[in-house]
Amino acid sequence: MKSNTRPLASVWDWQTKAACRGMKESVFFSPPGERGSRRRRREGGARAVCRACAVKLDCRSFAEASHQRYGVWGGTTEGERRVRE
Ligand code: SF4
Structure with a gap:
């Protein structure tokens, strides 16, 4: 019988x-109160x-499908994803 479910590990x-494996979360997620030029930087x-990440599209798809509200995922900012929803 064919199944359309994939083993969890493959997900x-x-x-x-x-590319961000092992990097600090603070690179991708804003600290409280961050705004303006500091946030943009x-x-x-x-x-x-x-941009240099081999799994950028998988990451972006995951973020959109799971409605990740915070952080940079797949090269998109939280503001950009909010506009697309
Ligand atoms: S695309 Fe996703 S997995 Fe790749 S570096 Fe960016 S946040 Fe990390």
């Missing part, structure tokens, strides 16, 4: 190839990491 496999740094 998360893309994360093993993430941090997001720009995170997006630069994402």
Whole structure:
């Protein structure tokens, strides 16, 4: 019998190839009260990491499907994802 469910490990496999593995969360997630140019600089740094990431599209799809509200995922900022919803 054919199944359309995938083993759980394969759903998360893309994360093993993430360019951000081992990096500080603070690169991708804003501290409380962060705004303006400080936020744009941090997001720009995170997006630069994402640009070189082999699993950027998997990451972006995951973030959109699971409605990740915070942080940079797959090269998109939380503000950009909010506009798309
Ligand atoms: S796209 Fe960015 S946030 Fe997603 S796994 Fe790659 S480096 Fe990490």
